[in-house]
Amino acid sequence: MKLARFSRLGFILAAAGSAVGLGNIWKFPYITGEYGGGAFVIVYLITVLLIGFSIMIAEMLIGYLGRRDTVSSFEELAPKHKNIWKFGGFQALAGLFIMIFYSVVIGWIFNYIVTSLTYLPASVKESQAVFTTMLHADFWTQLFYNTLSFGIITYVVHKGIKGGIEKLNFYLMPALMVILAGMFLYATTLGGFSKAVHFMFYPDFSKLTSQAFVVAVGHAFFTLSLGMGAIMTYAASLPKDANLVKSAFWVVFLDTTIAIVAGLMLFTFLYQYGSAPSQGPGLVFISLPAAFYQMGVLGNIFAVLFFVALAFAGLTSSVSLVEPMIQYFIDRFSWSRLKSSLAMGLFFWFLGIFAILSNIDGAKEYLTWGSKSFFDWVDYLTAAVMLPIGGLIMAVFVGFIIPESEVEKVMKPQLKWAYKPWYFSLRYITPLAMFVVMLSLMGVI
Numbered sequence: 001m002k003l004a005r006f007s008r009l010g011f012i013l014a015a016a017g018s019a020v021g022l023g024n025i026w027k028f029p030y031i032t033g034e035y036g037g038g039a040f041v042i043v044y045l046i047t048v049l050l051i052g053f054s055i056m057i058a059e060m061l062i063g064y065l066g067r068r069d070t071v072s073s074f075e076e077l078a079p080k081h082k083n084i085w086k087f088g089g090f091q092a093l094a095g096l097f098i099m100i101f102y103s104v105v106i107g108w109i110f111n112y113i114v115t116s117l118t119y120l121p122a123s124v125k126e127s128q129a130v131f132t133t134m135l136h137a138d139f140w141t142q143l144f145y146n147t148l149s150f151g152i153i154t155y156v157v158h159k160g161i162k163g164g165i166e167k168l169n170f171y172l173m174p175a176l177m178v179i180l181a182g183m184f185l186y187a188t189t190l191g192g193f194s195k196a197v198h199f200m201f202y203p204d205f206s207k208l209t210s211q212a213f214v215v216a217v218g219h220a221f222f223t224l225s226l227g228m229g230a231i232m233t234y235a236a237s238l239p240k241d242a243n244l245v246k247s248a249f250w251v252v253f254l255d256t257t258i259a260i261v262a263g264l265m266l267f268t269f270l271y272q273y274g275s276a277p278s279q280g281p282g283l284v285f286i287s288l289p290a291a292f293y294q295m296g297v298l299g300n301i302f303a304v305l306f307f308v309a310l311a312f313a314g315l316t317s318s319v320s321l322v323e324p325m326i327q328y329f330i331d332r333f334s335w336s337r338l339k340s341s342l343a344m345g346l347f348f349w350f351l352g353i354f355a356i357l358s359n360i361d362g363a364k365e366y367l368t369w370g371s372k373s374f375f376d377w378v379d380y381l382t383a384a385v386m387l388p389i390g391g392l393i394m395a396v397f398v399g400f401i402i403p404e405s406e407v408e409k410v411m412k413p414q415l416k417w418a419y420k421p422w423y424f425s426l427r428y429i430t431p432l433a434m435f436v437v438m439l440s441l442m443g444v445i
C-alpha cells in the first residue's frame, strides 16, 4: 500500500501537533504545581533532552525505514524475529486506548468554550461546584460533546494523511501558537509574572521527591508522544530526503517551549487573580475560570481563547493517536480509509461512554475497581504501564534488533559525532531509565 507523503514542513507541524496536546497545557502546569515547581521543571527538561530527544529519533527511524503501519514496520525490520510484530501492535493499541479518555476531556473543553462565552464562576468554590456537577451528574452534556469530538476526529482522519491530518495541523498549530503567544505577552505585563517565573525556574531541590522524579520522566514521554506508534506512523510518510535529527529537534523544541509558555501564563493569571498553583487536574477547569472572572469581560474573551487553544492542541494530538490503528487495518486487511476511521472512532467513542459513566453518581459504583474508576484505570494503564513499555521496546528494538549497519547508514551522516553517544544511550541508558520508571509507577519500588 503506497502512502501519501507529508511535505517536510507538514511532517514537522503534524509531529509537533501530536506532541503538543493536553499534556502540555492541561497536565504539565498542574503536575509542576503538585511536585514543587522549579526542581521538577529542571528534571523534566533534562529528561526531555537526554532521553526524549534520542527516543524521538529512534521512533522516527523505525517508521522511516519500515515505511508502513507499526506492525508491518516491526516485522519488516526484524525478519528473523517471528513475534516481534506484536510489539508494534501493542503500541498502536495503546494510542487508541488513550483516546477513550482523551476524547472525553476534549468534550469537557468544548463545553467550557461554550459556557465561557457568557458565564464565568465568581469564586474557586463556585467553579469547583460547576466542574463537579458536570463530572458527576451531567452525563448527557458529556456524551454530547464527546460525540462532537468523535465526529471531528473521525472526519479529519478519514481524509487521510495529506488532505486531513496535514491540513488540520497546518491551520490549527499556527492558530494555537498565536493565541498562546498573545496571552503570554499580556501575562508578562502583569505583576504576577515575576512570581510565576520564580515558581517555575527557581529550584528548591528539597521538594524533589523520588516520585516527582518518576513523574517527570513519565511526562517527558507522554508529552513527546513517544511509545504509542504515533510518531512512527507519521514518519512512515516522511519524504525520502527528510532529516530525522532536524525534524526531531523542532518537535522537541516546539513541545517544550509551548509547555513552558503555557505554564508561565497560567501561573501568572493564578498568582495575579487568585488561587495557589497546586490545584491538581482541576487547575485549568476550576482555578483558571475563577481567575478569569476577576478580569471582567476581558476574562470571558481570554477564557474562550484559552479553551479554543486547548481544544486545538487536543485535536491535533488525537488524530495521531488513532492513525496508527487506522493505518494497520488499511495496510493489513485492505480496509478502506473510511471504514477503518469509522471503526476506530466508534471504538473509542463507545468505550468513552463507560469512561463518562464511571464518574457519574449512581453508575460509578459499577465501574470502579480498587480505588480507580474506569476513566482513571485507562489513564493509569496507558500512561503508567503501556507507555513506558512502549518506550523500552523502541530503545531495545533500535539498539539491539535492527542490524547496526542499517541504523548507522541513515543516522551517522545526520548525527555525525553524536552518533555513538546516541546509540549508547539507546542501548543502555534509556532502557534502564524506563525500567525504573515503570516499576516505580506501578508501585513496585
Ligand code: PHE
Pocket (backbone or CB within 6 Å): 018, 019, 020, 021, 022, 023, 024, 095, 222, 223, 224, 225, 226, 228, 230, 317, 318, 320, 321
Ligand atoms: N503528546 C500528547 C500530549 O501531550 C499526548 C500523546 C501521547 C499523543 C502519545 C500521541 C501519542 O497531550
